[in-house]
Amino acid sequence: MVKIGYLGPRGTFTKLAVDTAFNGEDKHSFDTIPECIDAVEENRIDIGVVPLENAIEGTVQLTVDYLVHQVRLPIIAEIVVPIQQHLLVDSIFSGDLSNLEEIHSHSHAIAQCHQFIHKYMPDAAINFTSSTGKAAEVVSKSDKNIAAIGNKLAAEEYGLRIYQENIHDYPNNHTRFAVLAKNEDIVKIKHDKQAEKTSLLITLPSDYAGALHQVLSAFAWRKMNLSKIESRPMKTGLGNYFFIVDVNQPYDGVLFPSVQAELEALGCKVTVLGTYPVYQMNI
Amino acid sequence: MVKIGYLGPRGTFTKLAVDTAFNGEDKHSFDTIPECIDAVEENRIDIGVVPLENAIEGTVQLTVDYLVHQVRLPIIAEIVVPIQQHLLVDSIFSGDLSNLEEIHSHSHAIAQCHQFIHKYMPDAAINFTSSTGKAAEVVSKSDKNIAAIGNKLAAEEYGLRIYQENIHDYPNNHTRFAVLAKNEDIVKIKHDKQAEKTSLLITLPSDYAGALHQVLSAFAWRKMNLSKIESRPMKTGLGNYFFIVDVNQPYDGVLFPSVQAELEALGCKVTVLGTYPVYQMNI
Structure with missing residues (x-):
């Protein structure tokens, strides 16, 4: 039976996402985001579900930083769940x-x-x-x-x-979760996908005016739409940044390699965090 | 005596930032970010200090969303404190x-x-x-x-x-706090400022490929450097975004109004969240 790990404890939005997305697999609660990611890396579980954007249980920062700096596991899917308090x-x-x-x-x-x-x-x-x-x-x-x-x-x-019911202030709030696994074939989500995305990590060579604009040119003239962009400080000190970019299309053999080659020629470092389907859950 | 509110409780990084930045003012702890911001808005306190980027006590999302959607108070200063666990x-x-x-x-x-x-x-x-x-x-x-x-x-x-001491994994982690006040003259921070920044909120007219690239052009050709960019979903549903942009220079009477005029001509909505000094604390 497939072993799924998630950020616990019981009764949280992460568990709700796991229960909504997966059938009766063997589910294990982890205390922190790094512990859950480590367990996938060390083959103690097959799939890890951690928050990508969730103001309550964890921030995109913790998950992204750990994936960027410590353990490089691919994002296999994204699960989106409405926040209903x-x-x-x-x-x-x-x-x-x-x-x-x-x-x-x-x-x-x-x-x-x-x-x-x-x-x-x-x-x-x-x-x-x-x-x-x-x-x-x-x-x-x-x-x-x-x-x-x-x-x-x-x-x-x-x-x-x-x-x-529904005593939260904003009706259209969502939480997003990353599904991490070494083997994508074992990830079976019991819903239809709504979209496909590719997440890239882009490190700029230096912090000069217009660098980000130049990076985005590579996507813009190819009409590749970005649904998210976020700058994050590097852990090497203030003033150094990397960018997380979500592109609204799956990785392909032409456009993405060309973007990567151009950005690398400009001195950027480009890493594909994952190309994956997005599942919007109604709970 | 100036009344300062902060996101409590005692012994947190927000309190540490307040104690490091301000002398013996009258300090009040608040339970949540919205309560602290409301208190400034309703004149119960003079200054509010809330997290802008702080994985533990609060996320930029909660603070930014409340400033964008509920209470429009200017950011008067930013305080940066290293995370030392x-x-x-x-x-x-x-x-x-x-x-x-x-x-x-x-x-x-x-x-x-x-x-x-x-x-x-x-x-x-x-x-x-x-x-x-x-x-x-x-x-x-x-x-x-x-x-x-x-x-x-x-x-x-x-x-x-x-x-x-210092058992945290990353040595160069920081927390950032926004100082909010209606009257900037009462904000007296007992340190020298390290930099000046302007934060803008930019809403795009629609979600089309290259829109963000076009927006950034207005900054890039003027050599206005961005130290942060983050897209955030609007609360109106999926697929609508606004951007928070930090520009590494103070608001001026020429460059910023020109950028605003150009972006508004493109159908964007531009709001100045604040133009303010940045104080880097050593604790």
Whole structure:
């Protein structure tokens, strides 16, 4: 059976993404992003699922930095899951919002529901937990009238009731996850792909005005569309940057090699982080 | 006395930045980034200090999204602080690393010290806390032989001893903070500025190939150097983006207005998030 590792604990968005994307494989929770990536590298698991863009459980920075500096595993797929934060209460709670004395959640989930809390629960005491899953656990074990903020899976895992759905401030927020594996043939996602992307890591030779503009020329005149660009400081000190670029098309034998050859002639270093399908999940 | 708000709790990198940058002003801790920004907007505090790039306490996304979508306050200054994670123990602990049974910290701080833990403390149980400051508090209240990962300030605030300095994996990691205020004259930072920057928010009219390249042309031919560029999805749905661009020079009366006029003629929307000095702190 295929072994899938994910950034835990239970009841988080990463676990929700894994459960939505994969059937009943053998699933293992890891405590940190580097531990999960190491486990794939060392063949202890076959597939690793880690956050690429997720304000709560991990940042693109941690995942990208580890892939860039420590372990070079290809991105095999991207999973996109909408952020839906719910107000979770004990299944026997029968009061209304004003009876809930405390709200428990990760600080970023609290921040994502700022306007709801401000408007409807201004007197509730805020308690921070290390994850949204942990917050659900706290509520499930408590005798008091308290609430957690978390997703549907957290409610299921800890037997909580969704008191109010979708209390997050922005309706169109998403989390993105990278699926990492050495052997792409074992990655079977039970959805249809929506798009294909190629992620490149581009290091500039020096920090001069217009360097990035010159790099983007190589894509622009070939009409290769970029869906994401982000500069990240190198770990060698301030003032040195690399760029992560997502191109909205699969790697091919003509356009991409030409772009790479041109950029390398300009002194850039180009690394393909992966060319992969994107799966948009509806949960 | 000037009232300064910051993203708490005690013993975090944001508090360290505030203590390093400002003298004995009246300092107030806030639980979330939106609460701190709201407090400046509603004149309850004069200055707010929130993370712009900080994998542990908050992401650029939360701060930028709130400034873009909810409250438009100018960035008055940027404070850059090196990330230095230390292994903290109770002041009376007299054993060695192998005697430490547990490590407590925020999951991102644990991830930042992954190699140290893997190599020197492979048997220690990992416990996640909501912040590095909270981890220091747990250690200070415990009778067991346990350690926290946190910064110098966390050690001071909770009376812990730094057992080993600088256990983080990457030596050149930094956190960046935005100083927000309505009146820039009250912001007095007790250091010399290292640089000046201007941050712009640019919304593209549509998602077509080469649009970003065209936008960057306006900067490139004027030899205006960009130190950061990041695309962020609009909250209106997938496929719409805005860009945050940091230009390495102060706003002026000629170059910037010309860039703005050209980009607006192309159908872009340009907003100046701030033009401000950068202070690099040595702690």
